[in-house]
Amino acid sequence: MHSIEWKEEFSIGNNEIDSQHKRLISLLNELLEAENLHVRSNVISKALYKLIDYANEHFSMEEKFMIEIDFPRLQEHKKEHYYFKKMATQFCMETVDRQKDVPHEIITFLAEWTVSHVMYSDQEIKRFLAEVKV
Ligand SMILES: [Fe+2]
Numbered sequence: 001m002h003s004i005e006w007k008e009e010f011s012i013g014n015n016e017i018d019s020q021h022k023r024l025i026s027l028l029n030e031l032l033e034a035e036n037l038h039v040r041s042n043v044i045s046k047a048l049y050k051l052i053d054y055a056n057e058h059f060s061m062e063e064k065f066m067i068e069i070d071f072p073r074l075q076e077h078k079k080e081h082y083y084f085k086k087m088a089t090q091f092c093m094e095t096v097d098r099q100k101d102v103p104h105e106i107i108t109f110l111a112e113w114t115v116s117h118v119m120y121s122d123q124e125i126k127r128f129l130a131e132v133k134v
């Protein structure tokens with residue numbers, strides 16, 4: 001999978017969240033690059049842990065922001081974050097913790113989920129902010 005480039009359409013119109021998404025994408029790219037270079041599996045595992053760690057941190061901050069703005073779909077959105085956390089933890093237990101290589105499918109899944117979540121689900125924040133401003 002190619003590395004992911006930040007696009008203006010990813011923006012949700014909040015600088016703090018946008019910069020967190022940029023960081024998330026850059027960690028994702030570190031993981032994709034590590035895989036493309038066929039580096040040793042422990043380097044990939046490290047990149048995977050870094051991504052998951054930061055994703056968890058970001059989800060908490062984003063949920064806090066949603067509470068602040070009274071976002072109506074908070075519970076559904078939290079479920080999406082929870083799904084990622086659950087899958088990522090499961091992948092780590094199945095692979096990294098057992099010192100196995102991280103399968104390509106797992107990396108692709110994490111990358112695709114993140115991009116589509118930022119592009120579609122997180123965009124709801126932008127739409128909501130635009131509605132309440134009117
Ligand atoms: Fe997000």
Ligand SMILES: [Fe+2]
Nearest residue numbers: 062117121122
């Ligand atoms: Fe989100």
